[in-house]
Amino acid sequence: MYLLVALTIVSVFQPTITVLAASDDGAPIIDVERAVMIGEAGMVLITDIITLQGSLGRELATNGFWTGFPEQYVNEHRQFDVWKDEKWQSLTFEEVSKENFTGYSTRVPETLLPSEDLIKIRASYMGIDWVFQAVPVFGTTFPLYPALEYNISSAILHVELPPGADYASMSPIVNFTKYTEEGIYMLDYESDNISSYNTESVLISYTPTPWDEYLLEGLSMEHHVTINSNTLRVEDSYSLKNGGTYIFDYHVILPLGASDVEARDRVGPLTVEYEELADNATYVSVNVIPRSTWMYLDLWKPTISYSLDKDDYLVKAEGSNTAVYTVPGYPFYIRDLSVVFTLPRGGEYISAQPAPVSTEKTGSRTEVVFNLGSSIPY
Structure with a gap:
């Protein structure tokens, strides 16, 4: 990252939608999209987009919505936003840990609620020590899904390796669709009927570029x-x-x-x-x-x-x-x-x-x- 510093001196030298509805038994139905971007130098960015729909969704958004990670995944930075007026607008949040999970509770104030019954919330995280080195490859482990208080109806996962890196292996084997686009190796996966407080994770290994040393x-x-x-x-x-x-x-x-x-x-x-x-x-x-x-x-x-x-x-x-x-x-x-x-x-x-x-x-x-x-x- 480049930062500009201006000195004045005198010198002698001059998104995809996620849906929340209600099931027959009154429990919410949640669909999730997660994007995992593995960067150079071991930095990992995770973005979840969650859309709440209908009266139950509005109630959940205004009263408080909790999401998190298994406690071994520590993130350095996190941010929560809601989509309104054709842009993302920042939300306040607080850390609320549950047994074996680190999580965050956020709520959408009435002033930021969209007029329609579709509420999109974005959760963004950055981890700096999720990647390890096992010569000649790097590897990283991450959760397949966000931990939520409710079952997830369906989930879409998108993973990107660092530019120029080559995929090596994964464990356990997950039915990812693998492809390359503009020199970046990508993996996609879809799943459904995911339990609340899910801890499933995957280890992906890759060969870094010579300059990602x-x-x-x-x-x-x-x-x-x-x-x-x-x-x-x-x-x-x-x-x-x-x-x-x-x-x-x-x-x-x-x-x-x-x-x-x-x-x-x-x-x-x-x-x-x-x-x-x-x-x-x-x-x-x-x-x-x-x-x-x-x-x-x-x-x-x-x-x-x-x-x-x-x-x-x-x-x-x-x-x-x-x-x-x-x-x-x-x-x-x-x-x-x-x-x-x-x-x-x-x-x-x-x-x-x-x-x-x-x-x-x-x-x-x-x-x-x-x-x-x-x-x-x-």
Whole structure:
């Protein structure tokens, strides 16, 4: 993901429908569509679209609707929306756990109820540690259906592997329809008469692309940019957890034009090896050698620094003191991303968008600090 930071300084250097009805015994009838998108770096996105129909559906929507997962599936982010006036509108929710399940209760206020008897609710989740590595494949396990308080009448499941990944196997065998569309491997499945609080799951294994190398989680990261007269000196300080197999050398993609690449840990300098690339390459590739083998679940805290041409990456708006810098994306989820700018000597901070969390002047230089929160893989 790319984020834009605009600095103003003075310097001496210038869906498918789901239906809820009532059965003969008064219990609701629910149809569900679930989409599972397996992304690079082990990120999994799940979207459920649930449509409530008729008077019972309206009552359920306004009084409270519960859905969730078996408790072993932990999601980092979740969101609930209702479809009204030709757009999705956000709903409030609260976490309500039940025995062996983590779930959420949401309700549709009267102001967001559509005029017709068809109510569509969308539940969206993101998991960052649902994928594991078993060389040479990655694998992920996920529930086939959402856990609901009522039986599901019918369900449609759609799964997408990461771009360029190849399907390997599944367990248990589920009668998926498998196909490829625009380089993405897809699997579809339909079922009916699914019990409430269902826990059925499937394990799908796939061969990742060469560039989808690691299963890393960024606990925190600081991206520090020092603005000099002609160059930018960038330092990325990582706190990374290895969720995959052991790593002997860490492959890093840097912006085009990156030079003078150095790496260190708390002990001292680390070896950096450049990779030879084609003349038309749009990036710089290096390998950083950890001091010891980076094992499964181990934390590693390196700092990787490099130089960039200032005019290429700090774009100044014509006729103003505002410069725009694009924070690069990273191939892993980051829980806490901060960005620090050290302004040129004599430079004075005026304003920025987004707003910084702090500014501090030390001698002739000023540091401007931004907290960008979490960041998904690019």
